[in-house]
Amino acid sequence: MKHFTLKCIKAEHLKLRRSPVWLAFFLLPVLSAFFGTANYQMNQGVLKSEWYSLWSQHSLFLCYLFMPALIGTYCSYLWRLEHMRTNWNAFLTAPVPLPALCFGKLFWAAAITAAGNAWIFLLYFVCGKICGLPGVLPPQAAGWFAAGTLGGIVICCIQLALSMVIRSFAVPIGIGMAAGIGGLVFTNKGWGMYYPYSLYALGMRANNPQMKLETPVFVISCILYLFLFAGISVVCIRRHEQ
């Protein structure tokens, strides 16, 4: 199984080669960081918690509104080739187990999400230094990154399932954005831990860097959603086969 999974990861890498899809993960956080830093500079009278205030300005809109849709774009792109012409036949007749096919795509979606997160933190550090903030990143930043990436992988799993079932490129992205906005409501009500699209922003502590995250509940929630949507993907791909 491990051998097959590696083969699928390699095959997906070949399909993604020379694709400009990573550019979106590069450009949108730059836009957010630029405006977030400008807003921080203009409101320093109110935003007094230095690195923490800057983080709230950088992360709020990006994490709730745009990252789910951005991940959705990547996941739609990963399935785009399979939805073209008769490529499903070639895809399903590959001599590997079906779960390995799904895992190959999840691996790259998770990798780009982690890389996108690393880029967000790099921009945060650079902008903090430009603003003249003392020291380096807050000590909790590594935890924000790890929890954010885990929450992001949950969104990858859901968006991959959606993009597999829905042939349209655009519709899953629209769903991702709408679901991300819905995350604001759930988080506001205190139900963020139970709503998969809120997990990313909660993990990143978007807008609330001082928040204490209930780590066990968060991790269990992420794992449950991961298994649930990975299971749904495998069931759907089996049905597709029939």
Next chain:
Amino acid sequence: MKTLRLEFYKIRRRRVWLTMFAMLSVQLLWGLWALRNPKDWELESGWMSLLYVLSMLDGIMLPTMMAVLASRLADIEHKGNTYKQLETLRSAGSLYHAKAVCGFLIITALLLAQLTFFIFLGFRLGYAGTPDVAHYLLSYAFKLAGNLSLFLLQLILSMLFANQMIPLVAGLGGSMAALLLMFVRTYSFLPWGGILSASLVGSTWDETTRISSFYYRSFSPAETAAVAMIFVWILIFYFAGRFLFTRKEL
């Protein structure tokens, strides 16, 4: 007319309506949640605040919705590789025009449904008085124009690029630009700032009483020019799209 009818015929099983109304329903659910249990001062200025809130919500969501709509209308041809064949039956210009009009009609219906729902919600919540008809109609017209300009921009991208990732990322970037422009000032000459520029209601926040007050904006010459820019963008995007599409090797 026949080309336009065929556009609707082509999308009849593509669930374009369903997609648009699904995204609209998020706005509706948000409205039900965020506007529930209004305080007395909120009821007093309810109709005015509704116009303000809708402008903000639309400014953020609609650039992405327009990208999805344009992509749904254009990628059917990319998938079927039908552009060349269609061009042997009718001119490329009329095909572009039909898609633009088809999108315009869908946006008109979508915004009408949104406005109807929120007016109904306003009455249910017991907002004082009745909505100011002139301001609501003008707001609807401006929003329609703002969205049409964004739709035409997205249609250009969706028809020119077979890879729909490019227009969709542009739509997401547009949503983000619209959101961030809100923090800069009340108007913008960029296409994504059109809905914000044409918002008829402004707001001030009193820190001591923690109460927002709303007022009908009086437009400065620069703000009026920003509103006029929406219509200039419509013309630019329509003719640029037609020009580029008719000269593209399909």
